[in-house]
Amino acid sequence: MTRGYRSPDPAAVSTGVEASEAAGRFVGQSVKRVEDRRLVAGYGQYVDDVRLPGMLHAAFLRSDLARARVRRLDTTAAAGLDGVVAVLTAEDLNHYVDSLRSSVNPPDLAIVPGHVLAPGDVRFVGDPVALVVAEDRYLAEDALELIDIDYEPLAPVVDYEQAAGSPHLVHPELGTNLGASGSGPDPGLARVFESAHLVVTETFHQQRQCNMPMETRGLVAHWQRHAGRLDLWASTQSPHELAFTAARVLQIGEHQVRVHMGDVGGAFGQKVYSGRDEMAVLLAARDLGRAVKWIEDRRENLMASNSARVDRLTVTMAVDADGRILGAEIDHLSDSGAYPLGGAPAKSAQLVSMFPGPYRIPRLGWSTATVFTNTVGRGAYRGPWQMETVGREMMIDLAAQRLGMDPLDFRRRNVIERAELPHTTATGRVYEQISPAETLEQAAEMIGYHSFRAEQAEARARGRLLGLGLSLFIEPTSMGRGALGAEGAVVRVEPDGTVTVSMGTGAHGQSLETTIAQVVADELGVEMERVILRQGDGTPYGFGTGGSRSAVIAGGAARAAASEVRARIGRIAAHLLEAAPEDVIVDRGSAFVAGTPARQVSVAEVADAAYRRPESLPEGVPEGLEHTARYRAPEVTHSNAAHACICEIDSGTGVVRILKYVVSEDCGNMVNPMIVEGQIAGGVVQGVGGALYEWAPYDADGNPRATTLLDYVMPTAAEVPILEHGHVVTPSDTPGGHKGVGEGGAIGAPACVVNAVNDALGPLGIRLSRQPLTPDTIISAIAEAESR
């Protein structure tokens, strides 16, 4: 284990943290991102940059009512507009698709009905009713206005807390608004609650948020009937999942689908699965036989892509007089919307399983449910289960307050120590290589916990509202089961000695072009700039990028393939140098005999021999220089982190300013510390957004109230604090000792910020449990407290 942290001084960034034992020439170093050369210069290639000859443009007519029967739908005028090629409705497309099942949905799970377009009734504002395909996008949108549609409004189900008991059904086909439910009562808990020193119950709410990638969803589809070939250009996290869907919807072979991947301008979970919109575009492209481009606009992205985080979690926690947690009971309710992305309603299993987090919580009882509503479907969003951390960490602050204990001391008393590992939680998870106690101490030290308490007391005396928040969590990463269980990689040294790595990943901000090149370059002993990553068409099957899985799983595959190629380079070089293979070292692009570096041959010469001079190869070594490997991941790899922040509240305006934010995290050996910190920082910003700014509410009639970026308020550079990062390094037992780190920032930040705000508001007797904490929320709480 190594640890270290540094100040946010930008000059310090390149120096990196203390190198871990596993550091190589590239792995472990803060190598600059390969991607940035083109992205920063404006040469990224996104779906909207794709222009094909004769390409058509698609636009959707979307429902502006939450629930209604379509009384009349007349597309004649729209179809007659000059330049309009087709206007498609449910009648034209729906019979092709029987279900919205994705490749990861178990067969027994309730799946929403497979309507590509609204089937005679609409079920949320934004529900696609018709698809216009025209010579350009303007014409397509003009045609939308000519579609004659008449609705008979029906009563919508908007409030998810009332949905289960509502007489109105979101999907009449299902006969219920309950999407999924489950429970795991612990009969022993009742006795614990009866005899405990203190039992605290509180309900926490998280508001509807949107993934908000800079590049919205988009697809260009080109079906060439005579070639029997479908070319797709997509903004996707998962090119193979897209191929799977396309093949299934169009009833063609997966080998006929070519998914071309350019850059992906963000996704955060939104671009794992193909939804109804993508299916409609695929079907239109097949029918028309011409390339069709669909680019979602921002309004559609906000109201019709997916939303996330609509959660209610009630936590009851029992503690003894010394502040030891004795047990907890949780009840979770979430909103799946109408058509959840990925085809299936949200399941809460992960949330329940993670609830104990980094603490000793000997008993846990639980119940969960998710319901359908006439709102946009739920989708994955960076740490989709993070309500467990939101509820647990806020409850811990509340329990500490009720006990009159400092929240840091309370956490110290309950956090799992290294000596206790392996630790099995009440939910059956086994933790082995984690360090929650160490990250807690590091974060407390970095934030200056004790000097802050003195400063806070002094500030309070002068009427200032300063607060400090803490939040700890365990992040389950690289979950490897079912379709997610393994990834493949082809490492190929080209005849000129350059290296191509082909993988089924879908990098969308994770910097895989950099980190995979670091791993492969070290493994092969070549320069990093000689290694490039290829994704999309022609790569080995893999589920793609998401769930903090690429470093461990795809990286594991790349490492395995590269290691085999390296052995082969060694054998060929040994033969060419007339040395024993075990005496040959490959480093910096050349192979030489240990002790006599002058006797050397370059990797390019080895490759040349492998491809172009087969007669010069040693006996038993195959021609060519490439290897395919699949890496089967362990079921899960646990990362952990502690967040701490200090905020100040303007009591006159309710505006919260975050003055300092620190994260101490343990994601095992870091491939690239700078990129790790970038991943954490991005997640923290989203978490700060969820705590203070972002909110996509509906009114009582089911109309979305935030359909532009004027109303959907994202934090910008001006609102985001400078982050300080600390690292504790406990290698995992995967090759390389890495762990995932993609989601943690977003998991830990909301509770950390809310806890800080509640700490600041403490003297006023205010404790908030419903996000977001907008200036309005805070001022109305202050007003209410004054009137008490």
Next chain:
Amino acid sequence: MLAEYGDEAKPLAGGQSLVPMLAMRLARFDHLIDLNNLGELTGVEHTGDGLRIGAMTRQATIGADPLVASHAPLLAMATTHIGHFQIRNRGTVGGSLAHADPAAEYPAVAAALGAKLEVASVRGTRLMEAADFFEGAFATSLDGDELVVAARFPTWDDPSGFAFEEVARREGDFALVGAAVGVGMDTAGIIRRASIAMLGVGGAPVRCTEAETALLGCMAVGGDLDEADIGRLALAGSEPTDDIHASSSYRRRVGAVIVARAVAAAARRAVESSREGCDV
């Protein structure tokens, strides 16, 4: 051209409000009349009793103009709150005034300073008081064939002080509520002139006359001036709007805080300006 095409035409200034509306298909016109090449509509001019600012003068230009800083400092203070610098590089004073967004800064400044708008059409030119120009949210008394040519901002006699305060969700967002305040004193430090205009409270900028009157006769600093009281008075009886970003009661309560802060800052600056005056 406006006379010729009537409702089918709309002037295009910086496009920072008009173009988003067109892009979202909230409005559509057969003709856009581009004002961007009309050099005679730009520039800041000193006219003796104040400044005359051409309608097409960019917000960024106004924010950096030394004449504005010395003769209409309130306008300069307000400018930094308008959007982001990219917006201010394009957005114009004429556009801001004509668009009349209830949360925009310039209309409030115009109301606070008692600005006059020069308005022209084929029928001739007229000068309108800011108070008469703004009718409500996105509504002015401009006729369909009229163009705002310039705005005249009067300079206040010294010693005087100004302040612009607002609260927004984020840096650069439209204000939830804000106040533009001017305070003029006599040499004894007693307030003899006061102006308070609020944005984000009503459809049009709101002059808080009762609060202004209450300020008159107070010592600017160190005397009987109770800013919190002035703030409450300014918002008394108002019914601000309710929207996704803030409730009406938020705007009422926080509006009072904002007015109080702006009044305190303006009064302090008035005193500072009188001290500087003595030094010279």
